[in-house]
Amino acid sequence: MSQSSSFYLSIFAVVLSSSLIGSLLGYFIPFQALRLNNAGGDIDLIGLMSSAPALGMFLSSLITPRINHRFPIKIAMTISLLLILITINISILQTDLKIVFLFSLIMGMCCGVIVILGETWVAESSPSTHKGRFIGFYTTCYTGSQLCGPLLISFFGFNDLIPRSIISTLLIISSIFIVISSIALTSRNIIHIRSSFNILKITPALFMAVFCFSFFDSSILSLFPIYSVKNGHLESSAALLITLIFVGDALLQIPIGWLSDKFGSKKIHKLCGFASLILILFIPYTINTPLIWIHMIILGGTAGGIYTIALVRASEIFSGSKLILTNSLFGILWGVGSTFGPIISGTFMKIFSQNGIILSLSLTTAIFLIFTLYKPYVMKLGKSH
Template identity: 25%
Template structure:
């Protein structure tokens, strides 16, 4: 594990601390660069297909392959890391991503489906391994802070991708070249970390679905956030326009949600280090419910709806940060790697379920439908997490013993 590797790197406590910082920094930089490449390629590939004359239906089907790849590959990643070695698997995933991006431009459309699957599988592997790496390297008493920093830096990477596309345009070869270069650069911090990259040794003590019952609040947080975030980002601009906002104002709603995400994760992580994590998840879920439920009543006042969506974006994203923090506190070794795989898999399930239900609701009830779907997801989860916290033994829940 990372901790043992750090301890072997030097005998002095300050050297061990430097090794831990070096390991965490390498993992965060690696996955944040991949996140930047992902946020750049998602809209870029759609625009490339549209320029070829491919219909929206086929573009959507090709994009959906990414979700299928995440569902299939994420639960297999721990076993692959154990078989091939963590570092080697990261390098293989980076190489596969670069090759797929190089082949997409000249490839016929039918070949985009297997290429998109391999590309998405590679990105999924990088996310699962990197989050396992960060969790394993983080000290117990500062894991929430580390996860908050990770979420913040990752959000910045996601924000930069579309900006690059806006500057150069989809007709230029520059964005695709930058995406390939970003994938290659992700290997640099891995090499910098060297022996500090964690190994997955031994087999997990829990089967994949058993982890869902061992830590349901933490794992289900990924599903709820995945469904809410994907629904919000897919339909928020359309919802704003149907609520009477101009197109430019409606587009800013997504920006405000992203800003709330970036600015709130470190404070939420600090709270998670000091408070009961299940209770913190319940509070994040409750704010996600309240924010979504308030949207229809605030859409007529731009500054008010911006405020609501800003806080919604921050508190909703707290589910991801605190959920990962709780997994790191609960599991270690192969169990942690498997739990991170389940976490990413449930996030992918949420991304598939949320927009489907949200789109139907938006059609049936333009102003209230989509926010109510999101509020329902978060409300049910908040109630579940609060009950889990309340029924836990007093010492585990953080409540005083009566």
């Protein structure tokens, strides 16, 4: 097999695995929530059970560097896929909530390992002249696949046999492709925790980018429907606006990656932040006009670009173990942003009425832009392994 063919087989295997994670979470989390709700479960219990996969993904950010130190990426990803196969089937079939929570947690941890290692491999292995496009393709596939999960529920309802069979089959196929691929990382060295603080000091704009987008993502998902309804939209229309944001996120990452390759990642990163800030500030002026439909698509793309270009820029600075550590830290910041997004935005909406969410989103985006104005990164760690 030629080197080019080997690379494309490997990127297919990694993108398939990560996309499957998106579809899996998009199906599993709402399925379990709806099942518990139909069974008369308390809303607090439903929230706790729904948080298990996200909590698992957060924990995976803490342990993935050590997993990479002990196991080659092929073994780590294959074992994770097979563990997901086991845990999702047990979680869906079980009625004991303690067991469901435990296996959902383990499933989330395995999902996090695949996403972190997958992102790292794509970022490190993509040709430097096309890095933005490949990472954009990766994030497009992951985001687009998240829309497939709810569709499975729409088509099959609570008949979990067909969706579970589809997901299980794809997990087995994905693990086979990982095994026959040639994916490998340049280093499996473990690095000390103090390196985390050095990386944070060198790349503050990238970590603010991840926090900014996760804050945006969770706030939009949880509170923008309320904002839309308060501005006169029907619930169905409010849900459609959210869908359009994710559609824009999925559609525009490859073009944004191409712009990054052509004009430089730093310039495009600032452009995505500036465009997102302007689009957020103009939401109150378009929310009740036909322009809101196009507005949401473009906003989803530019906001998603803040995260995509953060991955590109991280791979331009680090590789090997340091890149894995960086992506793991991204995972931790994602968890922090996702947690505080709805809390802060909700508080702002109480204080400033429905436009509080506009204020909170614009403030976090503005802070990200301020971070991008700092002097170019001092390469204290270099691009060593």
